[in-house]
Amino acid sequence: MNKDDQDAPGIPTAVVVKRSKWRIQLVWLVPLVAVLIAGWLAVQSIRQKGPTITISFTTGEGIEAGKTKIKFKNVDIGTIKSVALSDDHKTVLASAEMSRNASSMLVDDTRFWVVRPRISGGTVSGIGTLLSGSHIGMDVGTAQKERRDFVGLESPPVLASGTPGREFVLKSENIGSLDIGSPVFFRRLQVGQIVSYALDPDGAGMTLHVFVNAPYDKYVTSNTRFWHASGVDVTLDTTGVKVNTESLVSILIGGLAFENPPDTTNKIEADARRQYELFADRAEAMKQHDTIVDRYVLNFKESVRGLAIGAPVDFRGIVIGEVTAIRTHFDLAGNEFSIPVEVSIFPERLISSDDSGGRVEQIPSERKVVADHLISKGMRAQLRTASLLTGQLYIAIDFFPAAPKVTVDWSKKTPQLPTVPGNLQGLQDSITSLVAKLNKIPFEGISQDLRKTLGDASTLMNTINTDVAPEAKATLTEAREALTSANRALQSDSPLQQSTAETMRELSRTAASFRSLAEYLERHPEALLRGKTEDK
Known part of the structure; x- marks a missing residue:
């Protein structure tokens, strides 16, 4: 276009505008928004990311990096990111990335374990992992202190944290x-379980921790007795054979049981973690625990086979003590053996609760006076058989007025009470005496006389056979012939029978004639003088 054209009217003039070098083109807005979104997601990811923890296990079985999940109440709250050996190669360190909402659950007493199929304590757990694979279970603790390094459990905890109930401590020999x-029973109802056990530091016993679930924990009092209820309890004692068990579960896996003694009056609930003694069986647990114990020794010179430690000391059907030791003693002076049996006597059982009046706590000197008085009246100890089936023995305290007088030497550490031979020993002595008397009988002379008598009897029998028997035989033959003849004569068709019948008929006719004559003379007595007149 020339200059004249530009100056012509009605034609606009173009103005040149310079482009800004900071101007952003529209095409770059898309990646910019993408970067902003990515940044926002990264920030959100960082904000949502939870803490990283380390869990130590003895083995890495069932743990895989990137796959194994950490679950709480079957909800995923973390993932195992790496698995490596520790520096000393003794443990496996599993690093896990937890979710943000799990941060408050990672406290000092939080517990982790590998969930896999297990059979323990009569329960089966982790069956679902047969299809889904193993995972790590978690139980939240109650502590306030946070923690990031944990030691995994070898087995799942028996109880979850916060389970209502109380824990108690039991002391046992084994x-x-x-x-x-293992279950804990109360009146054959499962109310708890054993949560842990450990050997005592001195190795003299075991310490067990049991948990009794609510509301059954209120039945545990200061007087409660715990005992082993494992398997089948077969007892062979002075009363015979006893078979007892709590349940089929206790037969298979064992268990404990507890109960209060029948005469318990104090039923205040026990505090948590109270310590109790664990008895071997229910009979041992329910024994009366006496506060006063007097120890004596009983010296027997007979066999004590069948007498065991723990055998009862009985006074007319009431158990007043038990056997605590059985020993052997040889007396050089008397050149004989004896069996000292130590017993514990419980004086409280000899005093009626209605008449005690506080005399249970009488001083020992008073009990010595009472014992001397009873011994002077014939009180003695004797071995007796409790059961013919088992052969068990027990010690009976009774009165024997004919027993020799004795005194007790109270100066000895363990006084000796007098004894008398047992019933079995008395029976043996009687049998021995009888055998001695039988030995004095001259059986040889008696046998010779008897042999001579038998010889004379044999001679007599020969004489009878040779002399008397033939004559007796002839006599019997004649008697038989006489009986035969009599039998023939008595036959119905014999002449004697016919003649006798005819005679009897004649006699009947004669009697009838005499009867007619007597009747006529009764009517006509004058006929004796005048004779019979003809009837008109």
Whole structure:
């Protein structure tokens, strides 16, 4: 276009505008928004990311990096990111990334374990992992202190944190057939379980921790007795054979049981973690625990086979003590053996609760006076058989007025009470005396006289056979012939029978004639003088 054209009217003039070098083109807005979104997501991811923890296990079985989940109440709250050996190669360290909402659950007493199929304490757990694979279970603790390094459990905890109930401590000589998870019974109802056990530091016993679920924990009082209820309890004692068990579960996996004694009056609930003694069986647990114990020794010179430690000391059907020791003693002076049996006597059982009047706590000197008086009246100890089936023995305290007088030497550490031979020993003595008397009988002379008498009897029998028997035989033959003849004569068709019948008929006719004559003379007595007149 030339200059004249530009100056022509009605034609606009173009103005040149310079482009800004900071101007952003529209095409770059898309990646910019994408970057902003990515940044926002990254920030959100960082904000939602939870803490990283380390869990130590003895083995890495069932743990896989990137796959194994950490679950609480079957909800995923974390994932195992890496698995590696520890520096000393003794443990496996599993690093896990937890979700943000799990931060408050990672406290000092939080517990972790690998969930896999298990059979323990009569329960089966982790069956679902057969299809889904193992995972790590978690139980939240109650502590306030946070923690990031944990030691995994070898087995799942028996109880979840916060389970209502109380824990108690039991002391036992041995563990028996018990295990973690073994049931605890109350009146044959399962009310708890064993949560842990450990050997005492001195190795003299075991310490068990049991948990009794609510509301059954209120039945545990200061007087409660715990005992082993494992398997089948077969007892062979002075009363015979006893078979007892709590349930089929206790037969298979063992268990404990507890109960209050029948005469318990104090039923105040026990505090948590109270310590109790664990008895071997119910009979031992329910024994009366006496506060006063007098110890004596009983010296027997007979066999004590069948007498066991723990055998009762009986006074007319009431158990007043028990056997605590059985020993052997040889007396050089008397050149004989004896069996000292130590017993514990409980004086409280000899005093009626109605008449005690506080005399249970009488001083020992008073009990010595009472014992001397009773011994002077014939009180003695004697071995007796409790059961013919088992052969068990027990010690009976009774009165024997004919027993020799004795005194007790109270200066000895363990006084000796007098004894008398047992019933079995008395029977043996009687049999021995009888045998001695039988030995004095001259059986040889008696046998010779008897042999001579038998010889004379044999001679007599020969004489009878040779002399008397033939004559007796002839006599019997004649008697038989006489009986035969009599039998023939008495036959119905014999002449004697016919003649006798005819005679009897004649006699009947004669009697009838005499009867007619007598009747006529009764009517006509004058006929004796005048004769019979003809009837007109």
